[in-house]
Amino acid sequence: MLKHLIINGILSGNIYALLAIGFTIIYRTVKYFHFAHGVVYAAGAYLAYTLFILLNINPFISFFLSIIIAAILGVAIDRFVYFPLRKHKTSSLVFLLASFGVFIILQNLLQLIFGAQILTLRTGPVKEGHHFLGAVITDNQILIIVSSLVLFFLCWLFIQKTKFGKAIRAVSDDPIGARVVGINSEKIIMIAFAIGSALAGAAGILISLETNIEPTMGMNAILKGIIASIIGGIGSIPGALFGGLFLGLAENLGIWKIQAVWKDTIAFIILIVFLLLRPSGIIGVKTEKEKI
Amino acid sequence: MLQVQNLCKEFDGIKAVDDLSFTIDENSIVALVGPNGSGKTTVFNIISGFLGADKGIVVLDGKDISSMSPFKIARQGIGRTFQNIRLFPQISVLDNVMLGLKYKTGDRFSSALFQSKRMKKEEVENTRKAEDLLKFAGLSEKRNALAENLSHGQRKLLELARILALEPKIFLLDEPIAGLFPETKRTMFGLIRKLKESGKTILFIEHDLHSVMDIAEKIIVLDHGKKIAEGAPEEIIKNKEVLKAYLGKKSL
Amino acid sequence: MEYLIHILIVAGIYTILTLSLNLIVGYTGLAALGHIAFACIGAYASSLLALNFGISPWIGIIVGAILASILGAIVAYPSLKLKGDYLALATFGLGVIVYSIAKNWVGLTRGPMGLPGIPSFSIFGYQISNVWSYLILVLIFVFITYQAIRNITNSPFGRILKGIREDEIASQAMGKNVNKYKLIVFIIGAFFAGIAGSLYAHYISFIDPSSFTVMESITVLLMVVFGGMGSLKGSFVGAFLLVILPELLRFLGMPSSVAAPLRQMIYGLLLVILMIWRPQGLMGKYKFK
Numbered sequence: 001m002l003k004h005l006i007i008n009g010i011l012s013g014n015i016y017a018l019l020a021i022g023f024t025i026i027y028r029t030v031k032y033f034h035f036a037h038g039v040v041y042a043a044g045a046y047l048a049y050t051l052f053i054l055l056n057i058n059p060f061i062s063f064f065l066s067i068i069i070a071a072i073l074g075v076a077i078d079r080f081v082y083f084p085l086r087k088h089k090t091s092s093l094v095f096l097l098a099s100f101g102v103f104i105i106l107q108n109l110l111q112l113i114f115g116a117q118i119l120t121l122r123t124g125p126v127k128e129g130h131h132f133l134g135a136v137i138t139d140n141q142i143l144i145i146v147s148s149l150v151l152f153f154l155c156w157l158f159i160q161k162t163k164f165g166k167a168i169r170a171v172s173d174d175p176i177g178a179r180v181v182g183i184n185s186e187k188i189i190m191i192a193f194a195i196g197s198a199l200a201g202a203a204g205i206l207i208s209l210e211t212n213i214e215p216t217m218g219m220n221a222i223l224k225g226i227i228a229s230i231i232g233g234i235g236s237i238p239g240a241l242f243g244g245l246f247l248g249l250a251e252n253l254g255i256w257k258i259q260a261v262w263k264d265t266i267a268f269i270i271l272i273v274f275l276l277l278r279p280s281g282i283i284g285v286k287t288e289k290e291k292i
Numbered sequence: 293m294l295q296v297q298n299l300c301k302e303f304d305g306i307k308a309v310d311d312l313s314f315t316i317d318e319n320s321i322v323a324l325v326g327p328n329g330s331g332k333t334t335v336f337n338i339i340s341g342f343l344g345a346d347k348g349i350v351v352l353d354g355k356d357i358s359s360m361s362p363f364k365i366a367r368q369g370i371g372r373t374f375q376n377i378r379l380f381p382q383i384s385v386l387d388n389v390m391l392g393l394k395y396k397t398g399d400r401f402s403s404a405l406f407q408s409k410r411m412k413k414e415e416v417e418n419t420r421k422a423e424d425l426l427k428f429a430g431l432s433e434k435r436n437a438l439a440e441n442l443s444h445g446q447r448k449l450l451e452l453a454r455i456l457a458l459e460p461k462i463f464l465l466d467e468p469i470a471g472l473f474p475e476t477k478r479t480m481f482g483l484i485r486k487l488k489e490s491g492k493t494i495l496f497i498e499h500d501l502h503s504v505m506d507i508a509e510k511i512i513v514l515d516h517g518k519k520i521a522e523g524a525p526e527e528i529i530k531n532k533e534v535l536k537a538y539l540g541k542k543s544l
Numbered sequence: 545m546e547y548l549i550h551i552l553i554v555a556g557i558y559t560i561l562t563l564s565l566n567l568i569v570g571y572t573g574l575a576a577l578g579h580i581a582f583a584c585i586g587a588y589a590s591s592l593l594a595l596n597f598g599i600s601p602w603i604g605i606i607v608g609a610i611l612a613s614i615l616g617a618i619v620a621y622p623s624l625k626l627k628g629d630y631l632a633l634a635t636f637g638l639g640v641i642v643y644s645i646a647k648n649w650v651g652l653t654r655g656p657m658g659l660p661g662i663p664s665f666s667i668f669g670y671q672i673s674n675v676w677s678y679l680i681l682v683l684i685f686v687f688i689t690y691q692a693i694r695n696i697t698n699s700p701f702g703r704i705l706k707g708i709r710e711d712e713i714a715s716q717a718m719g720k721n722v723n724k725y726k727l728i729v730f731i732i733g734a735f736f737a738g739i740a741g742s743l744y745a746h747y748i749s750f751i752d753p754s755s756f757t758v759m760e761s762i763t764v765l766l767m768v769v770f771g772g773m774g775s776l777k778g779s780f781v782g783a784f785l786l787v788i789l790p791e792l793l794r795f796l797g798m799p800s801s802v803a804a805p806l807r808q809m810i811y812g813l814l815l816v817i818l819m820i821w822r823p824q825g826l827m828g829k830y831k832f833k
Contacts, residue, residue, distance in 0.1 A: 033629055084820050093575050093628040094832050097769075098819035100762060104812030108805035116801070215805075223640070226633065261648040268637040268644075275634050276625060290627075292333075292342050292374070292713055340717065366719035378717070380710035382830050383703075391707045392718050395700055401728055404699035405692060415700060458718060 003135035005252040011141055011210065012224075013248025014148035018203035019225030020232065020240035021155055022196035026074075028172035028235050029185070029192040030086075032095035036077055036102040037200050038222025039110070044070040044201025045208040045217065046110055049119050067201045074197025075190055077102055083186075103218065111215035119213040121205070144206045151202060152241060155195075159237060164191050172235065220264065227271040233281025242282065293318040293493055294339070294370075294462055299348035301334055301517075308334045309345070310517035316462065321488050322495045323504040326514035327537060332497045333375050335514075336464050340372045341365040353461070371460030373451045375467050375497075381440035385431055385450055388439050389422040392457030422457065429453040429483075445476045452483060463487065465496035469503065481507050501538065505529070513537070549675040553747060555787040556682040557740050560689045562767040562779040564736035567693050569765065570773030570830060571702065572729045573709025574623050575632040578639025579737055579764050581619075582612040584646055584756035586738025587745040588653055591662045594746075601665045601746045609738035615642070616734025620727045639758050646753040658752025662745050678747055685743060689736050694776055696732065705729065706774070709830065759808070766811055769818055772828025781826055786811070 019041060026034045044066050051062035081102055085095060122140075129138035159165035170178040171188045178185060203221070228247045232239025247267060254266040274281065294316040301309040308331045316322050324332050337343035339350050341362035349358045357365050366372075380388050397403055398414035426432045429449040434442065442450060448468065455463060468484070469477040484494055484507060498504050504511060504525070511528045513521040515537040521528055528534055565579045589611045590604030599607075622634040646653050653659070665672045665681060672678055696702055704725060707715045712722050745751045763786065771782020790807040798806065823831040 033633070081816060081820070090819075091628055091832065093632060094819050094823060096629040096632055097765075097832070098816050101812045101815030101819065104759075104762070104815070105809050106812075108808040108812065111805040112802065112809075223637075230633075259648070262644070265641055265644045265648070268641050271637045272622070272634055272641075275630060275637075276622060279626075279630065290713070291376075292337050342713065342716075362713075362716040363719050363721050366717055372717055374714070374717075378711050378714035380707050380714065382710055383706050387703055387706070390700075390703060391715070391720075394719070399700040399704060401696070401701055404696045404701035407695050407699070411699060418700075454718070 002256060003133070005256055006249070007135055007137055007141065009249035009252035010245070011144055011248070012251065013245035014145055015203050015207050015221075015244075016224045016228045016247050017241045017244025018148055018151060018199050018206070019221055020228035020244045021152070021237055022199035022203075023222070023225045024196075024229050024232075024235060024237055024240040025155075025159070025168065025192050025199075026196040027229070028237075029168055029189045030078075030082065030095075031172075032082075032092035033099065033226065034077075034082075034193075034196075035096060035099035035222055035226075036106065037074070037196065037225065038218035039103045039106040040070050040074050040077075040197045040218075041200040041204040041221050042107065042110060042213075042215065042218035043073055044204030045121070045213045046114060046119075046204075047201070048121055048205045048208065049114075049213055052121060053119075053123070063202075063205050066205060067198050070201025070204070071194040071198040074193040074200070078189065078193045103222075107215055107218055114215065116215060120211075121208040121213065140209045144210060147202070147206055151199060155199070155237070158195065164188070168192055224267060227267055227274075229281075230271060230274050230279070231281055233283035236281065236283050239281055239283040246282070293353055294495070295351040296335070296339065297349050297351065299335065299338060299350070300346045301331075301338060301343065302346055307517045309338065312348070312514070312517065312519055314512050314519060314522060316493060316495050318493055319488060319491055320493060320509050321484060321507060322510045322512065323508035324495060324497045324512050324514065325501050325504060326499065328499055329516075330514040330537075331517040332499075332514055333466055334517075336372060336466055336497065339365075340370055340464060366458065366460075369461030370464060371455040371458040371462070372464035373455055373466050373468065375470070377447050377451055379439040379442075379447055379450060379454075382438055384436050385439055385442070386419075386422055386426065386435040388450055389425050389454050389457050390418055392454040393418045393421055394459070425453045425456055428456070430479075444471050445473065448472060448476070448480065452480070460492075462493040462495065465494065467497050467499070469498070477503070501528070501534070546675050549679050551787060551791055553675065553679050553682050555784045556679070556686045557744050557747075558764070558767060558787055559686050559780055559783040560740040560743070561737055561764045562771065562783040563689050563693050563776060564733040564740070565764050566768045566771075566773065566776065566779045567696065567705075568729050568733040569768055570775070570779075570828070571697050571709065572705045572726065573830075574726065574729070575628055575635070576619070576623070576730070576733075577632045577636040577765060578619065578642070578758070578761050579733070580756050580758075580760040581639045581642035582615060582734040582737035583741030583744070584642055584753075585612040585615055586741030587751050587756070588646060588659070588741075589738075590742040591659050591745045591751060592652070594663050595659060595661065601663065601742065605739055605742040605746075608742045609735045612738025612741070613731040613735040616730040616732075617727060619734070620730035623726050623730065624723050636758060636761070639761050643753055643756055643758065646756060653753070656752060656754075658750055659745075660750045662749045662751065664746050664749065682743055682747075685739060689739070690776065692732075692736075697776070701725075762815075763811060766815055766818075768825075769823070769828075769832075770814060770825050772825035773832070774830040775825075775827040778825060778827035 023037050047066035047069050048063055051057045051065055052059050081098055085098060127139055129136040167183045167188050170183055171185045175185055224247060228243035229240050231246055232243025250270060251263050251267055255263050297313050299309050299312040326332055338345045341360050349356050352368055357368060395414050398411040403411035426435055429452060431449055469480050487494055508525055511525055512519060513528060513534050520533045520537060521531045568574050568576045586608035589608035590601055593599040593604040593607060594601055619635060619638055623631055626634055647655055672681060704720050708722055708725055715722050767782035767786050772778030793803045793807055818825060
């Protein structure tokens with residue numbers, strides 16, 4: 001039983017980490033909470049469903065296309081909603097509220113199109129899992145974990161090694177200085193949204209291999225993603241990875257002795273504790289203090 | 293009246309305030325001067341309670357106010373303005389000044405909920421006081437304008453009027469003449485002199501040494517958080533350390 | 545016709561919620577996102593007291609409001625340390641926690657099965673059961689709420705709230721105990737929200753956690769922003785318009801599987817439009833900056 005909770009913890013943790021990393025990459029460049037990230041995650045799942053299940057397209061092509069479209073969706077949200085706001089000097093709270101608005105619009109659009117019923121990416125019967133260290137782990141679960149690891153690695157390569165990744169770090173640390181050396185921050189923001197949203201779409205697809213697709217899946221997901229980012233330290237990409245895994249395990253271990261229904265409550269209590277006691281997260285990023 | 297003893301404050305390993313001590317006598321005009329980044333506003337923030345010092349104490353009229361919260365320190369009689377001018381932008385000029393005035397019981401929740409007669413009476417009195425202050429600052433015509441719609445000079449005057457409403461024992465003015473036209477600068481210094489004549493104490497921050505020569509009775513010079521000179525204007529202007537600090541930087 | 549009265553009753557209840565939230569968000573500038581949690585407490589408290597102990601709703605509504613204001617005091621604490629979007633997140637989280645307690649503490653609240661058969665108010669032995677009398681009851685509470693909040697905001701105390709909204713640091717420099725004021729507004733805002741919750745419970749006679757989700761909190765916030773922050777009349781307008789709107793959709797004959805998400809989509813769209821083009825709403829004097 002405990003071992004299953006640990007496996008579930010790692011699985012959820014990977015998904016949370018993917019969400020948190022994407023969310024954090026975006027946060028680093030724009031400095032506000034892109035709540036609608038959650039509905040991009042859901043869109044990824046629904047796109048995969050449409051292409052793979054409804055249109056019977058090859059799974060690899062379906063998933064790849066879905067991720068691309070999710071990336072485009074993220075960029076579109078930024079261009080149509082956030083960009084006009086960036087032109088005035090708006091507080092991050094206004095961005096958050098606008099982002100809520102976008103989230104609500106798109107989540108309900110998904111519901112209008114696909115209905116409220118539960119869908120899935122699973123085809124065929126559930127295969128028996130493999131025995132591993134006394135627990136059972138299925139092919140799907142292995143696929144999810146391996147895929148996430150690959151994505152984490154690609155992300156790391158991108159941020160650390162490519163010119164765009166360096167630019168993202170420059171823009172987030174010193175936007176004016178970045179402009180001075182000729183970095184176009186709007187272009188970088190677009191790239192950040194593309195990468196972050198691709199990760200979100202991928203996460204949505206991966207989780208749908210294991211659990212259900214439904215219109216409200218984005219809400220819970222983004223909240224966990226945000227909690228994970230804050231645990232790890234908002235703005236820190238390795239922090240996001242750590243925070244995601246920490247949250248996944250903490251949630252699942254937390255319900256070892258109590259009923260499973262309290263899983264979300266545990267996550268939110270962790271959020272509040274971190275916000276109040278250690279807003280800089282575990283890694284301890286510098287939170288911007290108001291200049292007096 | 294105000295004493296600062298061995299004040300130390302570090303940010304990320306950099307000493308913003310380095311073992312600073314000075315005394316401000318009652319009814320004096322003192323200028324706290326130094327190049328940008330020398331720690332002047334940090335000192336103000338510590339004195340007024342918005343920042344805690346790592347070491348050292350602040351004493352007002354014999355009372356240690358080092359660990360008091362900012363609103364309590366304001367009530368003890370320290371009134372301060374801010375380098376970036378902190379007005380209440382989306383409310384009226386009159387209301388901005390009203391917010392500095394004290395109430396006996398009129399600003400209580402219960403007075404508001406039951407609209408007590410006492411509250412209404414104090415409100416009338418305070419409105420009159422606020423109008424007088426606006427007249428003093430030359431802003432009467434703008435009483436209903438939103439603070440965010442004022443010109444820079446008008447904002448500075450409003451900030452002064454608001455701090456006058458507080459009736460503090462000691463005024464801490466952060467760059468009171470920054471960005472003002474020469475004529476408004478003279479008006480501001482004139483107001484400061486009037487304050488001293490009515491028995492008040494003023495400590496103000498200024499980064500340009502020359503501007504304060506005529507008005508300050510004592511000048512304290514900071515550089516990199518340390519006090520490098522303290523004395524009457526004539527002595528300061530001849531002080532080699534002071535010249536070095538300023539010539540080494542781009543200002544002056 | 546009875547249906548119209550029903551709409552007015554619901555609008556009235558939302559007006560109480562909107563007015564109380566306006567005090568916190570519109571006048572004091574605190575980004576409080578979990579307001580419906582206070583209504584949830586009020587609703588469940590007075591319902592459980594009535595169902596389990598036969599306590600009169602008149603007493604239940606006050607007890608519920610007091611319990612809600614205790615939660616309000618608790619929620620005030622994060623507002624002392626967090627700003628803007630971080631406070632929004634924290635209050636959102638607290639809203640989710642209250643909702644999940646309502647849903648999962650089945651022993652107390654019967655969880656998703658809800659509480660049926662909640663008795664209505666009665667005067668001198670007569671149950672207030674027809675819509676007209678309930679409307680009068682709600683309007684009385686709306687009037688009381690409006691008067692109270694109008695008094696509070698139209699006073700030196702109210703001016704200090706606005707000062708806090710505009711600049712907390714300057715407020716402290718003017719000798720105002722900002723933390724005290726934040727605590728008071730949360731307690732008062734929660735109190736009235738609790739009243740709204742009880743009114744709802746004893747009217748509909750059935751409550752379950754699905755009436756108190758975070759979406760509901762966002763809807764009330766939308767009513768405040770849409771009507772205009774810092775404008776009490778705006779709260780009436782915001783609440784009424786956003787209650788009437790979904791009803792118009794129903795008039796157009798849409799099935800509820802379409803009408804429900806469509807209604808939400810319009811809310812979302814409205815939120816985006818407000819933030820981009822008119823953050824002060826219809827009648828507001830203050831913009832989220």
